[in-house]
Amino acid sequence: MKRYERFAEQIAELIRSGVLAPGERVPSVRHASRTYGVSPSTVFQAYYLLEDRGLIGARARSGYFVREHARRPLHEPQIGPRTAQTTDVDVSDLVFSVLGSIKDPHTVPFGSAFPSPHLFPLPRLARSMAQALRGLSPHTVVADMTAGNPDLRRQIALRYMVSGVRLELEELVISNGALEALNLCLQTVTAPGDLVAIEAPAFYATLQVLERLKLKAVEIPVHPREGIDLDTLADSLQRLPIKACWFMSGLQNPLGATMSEEKKRALYELLHRHQVPLIEDDVYAELHYGPTPPKPVKSFDRDGLVMHCGSFSKSLAPGYRVGWVAGGRYAERIQRLKLMTTLSPSVPAQAAIADYLQHGGYDRHLRRLRYALEDQQGSMLASAARHFPEGTRVTRPTGGYFLWFEFPAQVDSLQLFQLALAQGISLAPGPIFSATRRFQNCARLNHGYPWDEQSERAMEILGRILATF
Amino acid sequence: MKRYERFAEQIAELIRSGVLAPGERVPSVRHASRTYGVSPSTVFQAYYLLEDRGLIGARARSGYFVREHARRPLHEPQIGPRTAQTTDVDVSDLVFSVLGSIKDPHTVPFGSAFPSPHLFPLPRLARSMAQALRGLSPHTVVADMTAGNPDLRRQIALRYMVSGVRLELEELVISNGALEALNLCLQTVTAPGDLVAIEAPAFYATLQVLERLKLKAVEIPVHPREGIDLDTLADSLQRLPIKACWFMSGLQNPLGATMSEEKKRALYELLHRHQVPLIEDDVYAELHYGPTPPKPVKSFDRDGLVMHCGSFSKSLAPGYRVGWVAGGRYAERIQRLKLMTTLSPSVPAQAAIADYLQHGGYDRHLRRLRYALEDQQGSMLASAARHFPEGTRVTRPTGGYFLWFEFPAQVDSLQLFQLALAQGISLAPGPIFSATRRFQNCARLNHGYPWDEQSERAMEILGRILATF
Incomplete structure (x- = not known):
């Protein structure tokens, strides 16, 4: 990240946190340059960027102001009753x-x-597809079906590493989008009739999958900013034979809550004590506005209890249907289940994304x-x-x-x-x-x-x- | 089909049926031309073709002979005991x-x-992929996920029509290879513990899928040439609460048996009487050596009892993972199940195959x-x-x-x-x-x-x- 981008991020953070309120004047270039010890041209570039992002606007002869949209006239939704509900779906x-x-x-x-x-670089992806198909040997087309494209696997593992998660390559199972990964994970650790802890509100596909697999939902309330209510979860784990949790620790759908790192660690420790596996649905991981990707619960995983599911569908290539799961101790069983249900995601789609990740400019x-x-x-x-x-x-x-x-x-x-x-x-x-x-x-x-x-x-x-x- | 190809096919049929034995001389050009009322050049072209296919070989100054490989020194395997076995898998x-x-x-x-x-036209497919991606609007990339690529659906329906099966377009569900289609069909018409009639021997994935879904197998013996034993099946349907049949009526895996049309019709009538749905696994449909594609059981289906599963994996595009099911009366439930498990096969792969079917020279x-x-x-x-x-x-x-x-x-x-x-x-x-x-x-x-x-x-x-x- 360049210096002006870093500086822009600092200002954006001030706006997000409300330190700089809507309508308020942003520090002048001279003032900012002096206060933050950056060159005036860095400040200029940063302000242009923030204007581009719609966070600030220029008024003639008055400098920059925080735009109206950055204010927050509406209050946060209220969290529901702090009790878990168990129910058929x-x-x-x-x-x-x-x-x-x-x-x-x-x-x-x-x-x-x-x-x-x-919003997606579809023409660039098409070029990656052409490139990838040229490089794909006929042998590979068949061989990559079982194991998945090796370049893609390496690229995904690399992105985990960069965001602070150490991963064994063997843990990675490439899937037909994250939805298949989530289905496979759930089937791997449950049987019909079992209890699964989910969020309330939850992504509707979660509910559909539970219904399909004849699983019972234990709904745990989610705070609109702080995420899952750990006390209610702890209580439920104590009282009920919960077989798995399916949670979105970051940018939860539909609330958008992202748990703090501290809370994620606490969640992991709680599950670890009960030895209840976590299916961590993290399909929006790449869409954080801030400069640093939040760490997933998976980053605290000591013994393969977390199945971390990701996808390119929301961040790069909708319709390509390429997702994955870092399956921890369940990876082999997940992989086998996949071989019995869909065999493999499309090999060309995998190869195209692998090429794009290497040469396309994903970041x-x-x-x-x-x-x-x-x-x-x-x-x-x-x-x-x-x-x-x-x-x-x-x-x-x-x-x-x-x-x-x-x-x-x-x-x-x-x-x-x-x-x-x-x-x-x-x-x-x-x-x-x-x-x-x-x-x-x-x-x-x-x-x-x-x-x-x-x-x-x-x-x-x-x-x-x-x-x- | 050209005249010489038709004539070559006649001779090939004589070899297959044993009328022309291995080592035997094929009719001379003059003789054949007179007997069959075709021009000498047609005969020549036909013989070149048969030589190309390895069915006949030329000997210097002696004309063409049926090649050794066309003889049948080994006997046909014996059919197992004609009794159905019910078992966990x-x-x-x-x-x-x-x-x-x-x-x-x-x-x-x-x-x-x-x-x-x-053996597959992978470079030509790659060109179809490039072409298709150029023509794919961003909107389509998202829209095609639920319904499937409309061109592909039309092309598949067209191939059904040509082979004598009338199909409503709404019956077609595009899937991640035939394996997913088969899984979805089975889940649509069964619940854990149910009995499913399968072949003995059967494709091993059939067994794995039954095991995964906790279904019980009723093994029906298969004759190595004539296919499933209808008497045993009829008896089993009478005695047992069989919920579905999963059969390969053509080029059965592993035996290669293809049921006659008459027998397929009889199978359909039998199932119709019992109102037991048939999952017809027809992934080798395009690989018949003879000139005419055998009709599937689906062609006799009057009331949507047959789910006919096909794929491009064995005939065109391995690794693309595009298959389908003509789901009859179960189509909507199959489609919904797919939306809950993998959402959709890869949109670029679908578009590439659609383009190839239109312009690539599939036949x-x-x-x-x-x-x-x-x-x-x-x-x-x-x-x-x-x-x-x-x-x-x-x-x-x-x-x-x-x-x-x-x-x-x-x-x-x-x-x-x-x-x-x-x-x-x-x-x-x-x-x-x-x-x-x-x-x-x-x-x-x-x-x-x-x-x-x-x-x-x-x-x-x-x-x-x-x-x-």
């Missing part, structure tokens, strides 16, 4: 009916699970992607403050492309979903994130698409619908 | 230890499950592939006749790249496997094809690789090991 039909209804490409995609595909792309997502988050937050009713609460994650809104208690988000859809706007209603159909007055909105007039109008329409409840 | 460890041991690229790959990757490639496989089959048969002990029996499938050998009763094929592997030769021992570990004196050998001196030497070594039992 039966939410799939609801999820499919919601997902099925948002396919129309003319719908404003606030309900989508993916960021805009225009440069990621920086641009993060800037865009943070900028769009600001726009959606500002727009919500303008249009949504009094009493609306919202998260403000430090990464990713989801906001979680808690509307006033009388709002029925399934109804909201239907009314909005009739106006050509999709959203993800709260109840699809819960095995017990909670979060009725909540919704997840996607800001992964470039913000434009249509987005602004859509927020206005949502605001008007919300006012009718 | 526990064969996975054995299968993995066999598969794991044949990874070394220097091993003679008689144990491989794939034909030589050199031309298939013709060449079939010729090569038939030629290699002849070579392996001839070599077995030279080297394997008295009393060895062998199948002679009308397609594909597997031969099933039944050795004298005292041969232990697991031991044979170990001894051969020590000499750098792999093979697939009989017991991995049975839930009850039968077929101890049998083995499946792959002739999907170009026949060369190394192959010949390997057969000789196998023969010497066999003689020691």
